[in-house]
Structures are given as structure tokens and as C-alpha cells.
Amino acid sequence: MLFTSYNFIAFLLILFIVYYSIPKKYQWVLLLAANFVFYSFSGWDNVVFITVTIISTYISSTKISNLYSGQASFLKENKGMLSREERKAYKDSIKRKQKLLLIICLLFNLGILAVLKYTNFVIYNINNVMGMFTNVELPFLNLLLPMGISFYTFQSMGYIMDVYRGKYPAEKNIGKFALFVSFFPQLIQGPISRFDDLSKTLFKEHDLDFKNISFGIQRILWGFFKKLVIADRILTAVNTITGDPDNYQGIFVFIGMIFYAIQLYADFTGGIDITIGIAQVLGIKVQENFIRPYFSKSIKEYWRRWHISMGTWFRDYVFYSVSVSQFMMNISKKSRRKLGEKIGKRVPVYLSTITVWFATGIWHGSSWNFIVWGLLNGLIIIVSQECEPFYAWFHKKFNIGHTFLFRLFQVARTFLLMCSLRILDCYRNVGISFRMFCSMFTNWNFSQVFSGKMLEIGLKKSDYYVLLAGVIILIWVSLIQRKGSVREKLSLKSEFVHYAVYIILIVAIITFGAYGIGYDSNQFIYNQF
Amino acid sequence: MEALLQILSDLHPDIDFEKHEALIDEKILDSFDIITLITEINEEYDVRIPVDEIIPKNFNSAKSLYELIKRLQDED
Numbered sequence: 001m002l003f004t005s006y007n008f009i010a011f012l013l014i015l016f017i018v019y020y021s022i023p024k025k026y027q028w029v030l031l032l033a034a035n036f037v038f039y040s041f042s043g044w045d046n047v048v049f050i051t052v053t054i055i056s057t058y059i060s061s062t063k064i065s066n067l068y069s070g071q072a073s074f075l076k077e078n079k080g081m082l083s084r085e086e087r088k089a090y091k092d093s094i095k096r097k098q099k100l101l102l103i104i105c106l107l108f109n110l111g112i113l114a115v116l117k118y119t120n121f122v123i124y125n126i127n128n129v130m131g132m133f134t135n136v137e138l139p140f141l142n143l144l145l146p147m148g149i150s151f152y153t154f155q156s157m158g159y160i161m162d163v164y165r166g167k168y169p170a171e172k173n174i175g176k177f178a179l180f181v182s183f184f185p186q187l188i189q190g191p192i193s194r195f196d197d198l199s200k201t202l203f204k205e206h207d208l209d210f211k212n213i214s215f216g217i218q219r220i221l222w223g224f225f226k227k228l229v230i231a232d233r234i235l236t237a238v239n240t241i242t243g244d245p246d247n248y249q250g251i252f253v254f255i256g257m258i259f260y261a262i263q264l265y266a267d268f269t270g271g272i273d274i275t276i277g278i279a280q281v282l283g284i285k286v287q288e289n290f291i292r293p294y295f296s297k298s299i300k301e302y303w304r305r306w307h308i309s310m311g312t313w314f315r316d317y318v319f320y321s322v323s324v325s326q327f328m329m330n331i332s333k334k335s336r337r338k339l340g341e342k343i344g345k346r347v348p349v350y351l352s353t354i355t356v357w358f359a360t361g362i363w364h365g366s367s368w369n370f371i372v373w374g375l376l377n378g379l380i381i382i383v384s385q386e387c388e389p390f391y392a393w394f395h396k397k398f399n400i401g402h403t404f405l406f407r408l409f410q411v412a413r414t415f416l417l418m419c420s421l422r423i424l425d426c427y428r429n430v431g432i433s434f435r436m437f438c439s440m441f442t443n444w445n446f447s448q449v450f451s452g453k454m455l456e457i458g459l460k461k462s463d464y465y466v467l468l469a470g471v472i473i474l475i476w477v478s479l480i481q482r483k484g485s486v487r488e489k490l491s492l493k494s495e496f497v498h499y500a501v502y503i504i505l506i507v508a509i510i511t512f513g514a515y516g517i518g519y520d521s522n523q524f525i526y527n528q529f
Numbered sequence: 530m531e532a533l534l535q536i537l538s539d540l541h542p543d544i545d546f547e548k549h550e551a552l553i554d555e556k557i558l559d560s561f562d563i564i565t566l567i568t569e570i571n572e573e574y575d576v577r578i579p580v581d582e583i584i585p586k587n588f589n590s591a592k593s594l595y596e597l598i599k600r601l602q603d604e605d
Contacts, residue, residue: 088604167581300559315560320564324577345565345569345572
């Protein structure tokens with residue numbers, strides 16, 4: 001059931017009415033049932049996979065948590081009776097058992113994800129290698145990829161790692177845990193929530209709150225506006241340009257990459273707006289996933305503001321885990337001895353960075369495009385880290401860092417850098433992506449922009465006007481957001497203004513929505529991840 | 530404590546680490562700094578900071594970080 005379908009809107013309306021009509025203590029049970037209904041629309045096979053993840057994670061995390069409480073009781077009962085060594089040996093034995101449970105759970109669930117998502121990619125590569133020596137080809141497998149598997153698997157694995165690290169005890173109620181893993185608004189494109197954060201409001205009893213409902217609806221409408229008016233409109237142009245690399249080169253690659261930046265932003269943040277808005281109507285607080293990322297002044301800052309929940313997931317559970325492992329500490333010692341203090345101490349950080357960005361790349365998709373995209377991100381972060389002394393010297397020497405023009409330059413540089421990397425998202429393979437990137441500098445066909453070719457990429461003049469207005473509104477809202485919540489500001493205005501905003505948004509979505517609600521060919525881009 | 534302050538000031542010479550108490554909350558230390566710190570501490574104090582100790586409370590000030598090192602040394 002797509003967010004942009006009539007079915008989904010009917011489903012939401014029924015859910016909202018029933019949610020606030022039943023006794024509050026059953027609200028979370030209703031949400032669990034709603035998740036089940038929502039998910040079953042995508043096929044019963046899918047339900048089996050998410051159920052397996054829920055049950056396996058629940059059992060393992062409960063056992064890990066029980067070991068913690070057993071340890072606490074044992075140490076309390078035997079206080080003063082154990083030597084320091086005996087205490088340490090006992091704690092170590094508990095930790096070993098917990099680690100074993102964690103590893104089994106991680107391997108099992110990440111194994112499911114890996115098999116379903118990457119088997120055909122592995123077969124593709126094996127065939128490529130075998131093709132050099134023989135004509136034999138392995139057949140591709142027809143594997144099901146359950147909806148939102150990357151998101152719910154990461155959310156559950158984050159949960160069990162938190163339990164293992166003693167951040168909080170495991171949830172005892174399997175129904176509540178199942179609700180956390182399968183919460184339908186965030187199931188298909190995130191954010192990847194943390195249990196200690198989402199559970200504060202997810203299981204609570206909620207009164208009908210007019211502010212939450214009006215703010216939530218505004219956010220949902222804003223999401224639909226971004227998705228239907230901007231993202232789905234510009235999609236055709238992006239597909240036309242990137243789908244025909246022989247015909248669209250040079251300036252069109254540049255236009256395609258800027259259009260894709262607009263499409264991706266409107267699509268992904270629009271989806272997240274709908275998610276956060278639905279949750280807010282239900283009285284539930286879902287964390288923000290974007291903080292105006294295109295205003296970032298460096299790539300590091302960009303990744304702190306774009307898809308935040310994914311970035312922090314990789315930081316907390318992969319980057320830190322890899323960096324502080326005994327293996328990496330040994331590498332650190334060796335590299336210091338062999339390469340000297342200055343370079344040696346950076347080796348573990350940079351190796352971990354490359355590992356994380358490789359994982360981030362492959363998480364986004366099972367193709368070399370995404371792997372190269374991830375590794376290039378890591379490489380640029382490392383290079384800019386290395387250049388920091390130079391930046392510091394530059395700012396000290398020229399003292400222009402605070403000027404508006406310089407900040408604008410930094411924002412434009414970061415935006416264009418990220419756009420360039422995203423060329424890898426758009427084209428069929430890595431070779432074509434690099435060829436198209438180079439064509440921007442070698443194929444000077446700027447005049448074609450004014451020869452009518454811009455009207456051959458699936459956009460009419462009227463579409464350009466709508467897109468221009470849409471993008472101006474996006475930038476305008478983002479600029480206002482820097483000084484606080486737009487909806488809070490709006491709530492201070494008169495009733496007339498409130499209703500005018502609702503009506504304008506609804507009319508804009510209906511009138512200018514690229515295909516109208518219910519057109520179901522355009523999934524949200526992040527659904528596929 | 531002197532050695533720890535030296536490690537910290539090598540990372541950010543412009544910060545007064547004896548006084549600052551919100552190094553994580555105010556985003557002075559990022560994830561790169563934290564890992565560099567952990568490897569330096571491992572080298573200097575022969576203490577391995579486990580991943581579950583990487584929480585803002587332990588890294589917000591030089592004092593809290595030093596207390597963490599002492600606690601981990603005692604546990605060893």
C-alpha cells in the first residue's frame with residue numbers, strides 16, 4: 001500500500017477515527033493490528049520475514065537482558081564474598097554468553113537480508129569473472145525482497161546491540177516489541193528509530209490533541225506536496241536524461257544531476273514528512289531525519305544533516321565497533337611503529353571510515369554503483385579531514401570564513417560535490433557514470449538548452465513554471481525553518497490563515513500533483529533500499 | 530591528567546579542555562576525534578575503552594574522560 005494511494009488515505013482515516021474512539025489502553029494494540037494490515041497488503045510472504053526477525057530478536061534480546069539481571073542479583077547476593085578476580089571472571093563469562101547470543105542474532109537477521117538482497121549481485125559478479133574463461137553462466141534467482149527489510153532489520157539490530165551494551169533492558173512484552181519493529185509509517189523508508197527514543201511515546205496512552213492533529217496533518221500535506229508536485233513531476237526528466245546517455249551529455253548531465261538532487265530531496269524528505277506527520281496525529285514522536293542538508297558547508301556536515309538516522313546508526317553500531325575493536329587497536333600500534341606517530345594514529349580512523357562507507361554504499365543497493373558511491377564519500381571525507389590544517393591556515397590568513405559570500409561558496413561547493421557523487425545513483429553502471437561526469441567538462445553543448453531540447457525531456461513549459469515555484473517554496477520554507485518551526489509560527493496567525501494554508505496545499509496537490517493521488521507507478525525512491 | 534589534556538589539546542588547540550564540560554553536546558568532538566582519542570588513550574594509558582562506554586556523559590569533559598580511564602584501569 002503506497003503512501004500516495006487512495007487505499008492508504010482511507011486506511012489512515014479509519015485508523016485515526018478508531019484510534020481516538022477506543023479505550024486508550026488499547027491504542028498500541030490497534031497500531032500493531034494496523035501494522036499487520038498495512039504490511040499484509042504487500043503480500044503474506046513479507047509478513048513471514050518480518051515476523052521471523054521480530055521473534056528471533058525478541059528471544060535473543062530477552063536472554064541477553066536476563067543475563068544482565070541475573071548477574072546483578074548474583075553479585076548483590078555474593079557481595080563481599082568474591083575476590084576481584086572471581087568477580088571479573090564471572091562477569092567475563094556472562095559477557096561471553098551475551099556476545100554469543102548477539103552474534104547469532106546478528107548473523108541470522110543480517111544473513112537473511114544479505115541472502116535476499118545480494119545473492120543476485122554475487123551471481124552477477126561470478127558470471128562476469130567466469131565469462132572470461134567459459135561460456136557457462138549461473139542463473140539468477142527469483143528472490144523476494146520484503147518491503148522495508150533494510151529498515152526494519154537495521155532497527156531491530158540496533159535494538160539488540162543497545163540491549164547488549166546495557167543501554168536499556170529488553171522489552172518484555174512481545175506485542176510492544178513487534179509494534180516497535182513494524183511501526184507502519186516508518187517501515188518503508190525510515191527513519192531508523194531507536195527504541196529508547198520511540199518507545200517514550202509509542203506505547204503511551206494518547207488523548208485527542210488538536211495541536212498534534214493539525215500539526216500532523218499540515219506535515220502530511222507538506223509531504224504530499226513535495227512528493228506529488230515536485231518529485232514526481234521532475235522524475236520524468238531525470239529518467240529521460242539518465243536513461244539515454246548517448247543522446248543527453250554535457251550540459252544535460254549537469255541539468256540531470258541538479259534535477260535528481262531536487263527529486264531525491266523532495267521524494268525522500270516528503271516521505272519522511274508524511275511519516276512524521278502520521279505519527280504526530282497519533283501522538284507519537286518520530287525523530288527528524290533531515291536538517292536542511294543542502295545548506296551544509298562541508299560533506300561531513302552534510303552527512304550529519306541528511307538521513308540522520310542512517311548516519312548515526314552506522315556511526316554507533318559499525319564505525320565505533322570497528323574502530324575500537326582489539327583488531328583495530330593492534331593495527332594502530334603496528335602502524336604507529338611502521339609509519340610514525342603522525343600518520344600511524346590516523347590509520348584506524350581511516351580504515352574504519354572506509355569500512356563504514358563501503359557498508360553504507362552496499363546498504364543502498366546491490367550494485368557496484370553504490371559501492372563506488374560509498375567509497376568515494378569516504379575518500380572525500382578523509383581528504384577533507386587531511387586538508388583541515390590547510391583550511392585553518394587559509395582562514396587565519398585571509399579571514400573571510402565569516403563572510404556571506406564565502407559561506408555561499410561553501411554551500412554551493414558541497415551541494416555540487418554531493419550532486420556529482422549522486423551521478424552514480426542515476427546511470428546504469430560505473431563506467432557510464434564516469435563517462436557522463438567527464439562529458440560535463442568535455443562536451444560543450446550549452447546552446448542545446450535553448451534549442452528546444454529542454455522540452456523534449458518530458459517536461460512542458462507549464463511543468464517548469466510549477467517546478468520553479470515549488471523549488472522557490474522549498475527554499476523559502478527552509479530559510480524560515482532556520483529560525484524555528486514554520487508550523488509554530490503559523491499557529492500564531494489567525495484562523496483564516498490556517499485554513500487558507502490547508503486549502504492552498506490541498507488544491508496545489510490535487511491540481512499540480514504530477515499524476516494525481518492513486519497513480520502508483522512512482523514508489524518512493526528509498527522504498528527500494 | 531596532564532597527558533590526557535595534552536592529547537586533547539593536540540586535537541583542538543583552541544579549546545580550554547580544563548574548563549569545557551559539553552564537548553559532545555556542543556559538537557566540539559566529532560566521531561573522528563573520539564576514535565583518535567580512544568587510540569591515543571590506549572597507547573598512553575594501556576586502557577581499551579569499550580564501545581558501550583562511548584556515550585556523551587563520558588566524553589563531555591576531560592574530567593569525565595579521565596574518570597572513565599581510572600575506572601577502566603581499576604576494573605582491569
